[in-house]
Amino acid sequence: MPGPTIYDVATAAGVATSTVSRAFSTPGRVSAATREKVLAVAAELGYQPNPHARALLSGKHHTVAMVVSDITNPHYFELIRGAEMRARVSEYTLLLVNAEESPRVEWEQIQRLAPAVDGFLLAASRLPDENLRQIAVQRPIVLMSRELPGLASVVLDHVEGCRQIVAHLSSLGHRDLVYLAGPRNSWMAGTRWAALKAAADQVGLTARRIGPFTPKVSQGGAAADGAVNAGTTAVVAHNDLLAIGVMQRLAQRGLRVPEDISVVGFDDIFAADVCTPGLTTLGGAHADLGRAAVELLLTAGTRGPDDQPRVLLPTELVLRGSTGPVA
Amino acid sequence: MPGPTIYDVATAAGVATSTVSRAFSTPGRVSAATREKVLAVAAELGYQPNPHARALLSGKHHTVAMVVSDITNPHYFELIRGAEMRARVSEYTLLLVNAEESPRVEWEQIQRLAPAVDGFLLAASRLPDENLRQIAVQRPIVLMSRELPGLASVVLDHVEGCRQIVAHLSSLGHRDLVYLAGPRNSWMAGTRWAALKAAADQVGLTARRIGPFTPKVSQGGAAADGAVNAGTTAVVAHNDLLAIGVMQRLAQRGLRVPEDISVVGFDDIFAADVCTPGLTTLGGAHADLGRAAVELLLTAGTRGPDDQPRVLLPTELVLRGSTGPVA
DNA sequence: GTGAAAGCGCTAACAG
């Protein structure tokens, strides 16, 4: 079962193990003839270098771990996809870890894997800032959908995005909006609210926040009722899942979208395009976020702790049927 | 940067490296006092065992690789989720690999990772049977959504599921159906068609197949036109993505679903529930498939090559608005 | 250009 080793190859090819090693890692330092022979024998035996042995003395693992705060959220799937694809290009392997929304689990997993990976991608980490800094001294890390001064990060530009949302609603005649907030320990939730509030203030629109809500379809009912109760003409939900849940509840209550109330989401997940009415949502190239994060991680060695990049990718407001002029 | 090793801990605690090792791996074989001390020192130094060194001589990696034929298909996400969660429970790490629908890429990735993982989960593998058998002699493998005699597999019970689809359509008065086939090298596509055909024959319903189609929303247009051209009252699409694309195209052509034509999909992805009309689709606990596959893989050592389990999980036909009585 | 030998971090005999 344990495949052939360089010893087997060396014996079969009549050379030393070091020569076999060189034939693979530094082909220039072996004569063409021996190299050919070694490679031929290796191929015949089905030899595959053992990554563990290699990692053991090189310290390089060719592996990055991606820790996702909640793998059940379809939105992260795009990030995972993008990350996997970029990693593959550099022949890196992607380790996938689910933190189950638990900071403790997240921390334990990271500590466990730290000696075995080249770096971490932390998507929507629920860890306190201090913990993130601790990790960063052990291993290169890149935050996704979260920012922290001194650490590399990739996020969508929500300031500009929220400005667009507000401009859109304002142009339709809405005079106020209600933000259905995401979880308390979500950096994104805070960011979205701040950006929304600032943009609203700027154009003289009233912005209120209710919540927090767990951003799932099932929570849409409570969120919708809260919004109706608040008496607004426009709601901006923390994400598309919540927004879809809201629309379902509104329909149930006999309220029409967008005639009676406009709904906006975040993420532009696939379902936003097929629900009725289509959901107006702030999207962006999420797979690119994943790609950019891996990119940053792989080049982390070239930067000092003082110039950790903060990549801001553009959002795009996708207009669909869920927003319309105020009656 | 390279964290502390057992040597550092041993020195600091004034014991031998083997004692440190034992304190971690076989706590029973050390006196309580020394164990306490070692663990304390280790914690203080922030010592973490190096998994590579451990794997190097144990041959156990506590890692399983999941190879997905096409990571862009949201359906696989559920499988990935389930697998990740089950792996986590046993403190296994899940490696995620995308084969990009290419048998060559799939094969290369598997060969590359073989020496570094405890086994493979192959989801909808596009590899020929022969290659699968070759892999199976190197490492334990579990096929997902594919079967091959002699290899462990987990699939949904499409025979029964397709029978239900046919019964449903038949009860609505449909006398024939058209299957919009998936890719040629997809085992699932062949299986679905065979099951559909058999079930149709049994109840005296005419079944025809057109395609193959790449199962994406964008291919729904061509598929829908083909179905309309064939002049049928019911189409069964290879998966929900294709079905949704079909419904979009039908709407565009002014055809009503289900009044003019009924549509059925496979997978019950999230979007099937929010599109209009809701999509009738053959679902099942896909996350459970992922779980079951990991389960099988982790217990693979206990079975001989002659009793490789073939796990069949139940499907469930989810009735929504896209199917209705024939006019 | 190639071989011999040391050692990466850890565990598993084998002594004591």
Added chain:
DNA sequence: CTGTTAGCGCTTTCAC
């Protein structure tokens, strides 16, 4: 119960 020692498979000096 604990220390000594020999590798796991590979790369990397250091000689030749």
